[in-house]
Amino acid sequence: MAATLAVVLAGFLHITFGISIFLAPRDGRCSPAPPVTSWIFSVAALLLAKDVTLYPKSYTNLPYFFFFAVDTIGSLVMVELAVGVVWCSIEQLVHQVHPLILLFLGMKDETYLLLEFWLLGLFTTEVAGVFLYIRTMAVMPR
Numbered sequence: 001m002a003a004t005l006a007v008v009l010a011g012f013l014h015i016t017f018g019i020s021i022f023l024a025p026r027d028g029r030c031s032p033a034p035p036v037t038s039w040i041f042s043v044a045a046l047l048l049a050k051d052v053t054l055y056p057k058s059y060t061n062l063p064y065f066f067f068f069a070v071d072t073i074g075s076l077v078m079v080e081l082a083v084g085v086v087w088c089s090i091e092q093l094v095h096q097v098h099p100l101i102l103l104f105l106g107m108k109d110e111t112y113l114l115l116e117f118w119l120l121g122l123f124t125t126e127v128a129g130v131f132l133y134i135r136t137m138a139v140m141p142r
Helices: 004-016 036-051 064-104 109-139
Strands: none
């Protein structure tokens, strides 16, 4: 289990400042979706980072600063990989598929173009919310 403060610090650095140390970000964002969707997915990735032990039990005699540094850096790596690789792929897939579905179901082109940002935000928020819900159910005590 990673230290809560280390995971919070990693989340603060990644979500608030957008600091990306280990992965070079692509041309800005992954799709024109609102950034709140990647924040929701980042919280799910932080919950995953909270559950992972990043060092073996034989190193328990080392100072707390070592554990804090390893937990912070490890959590930051996990969040960057989750958002930069996994979430960007999912978001790009949703960005490519949702117009096909909506236009196939009969939405007019003009209506779609007017509402594209909000529809993409709706679809990606639902996907990110499902990931957060699943991750929350895995973390919550029974």
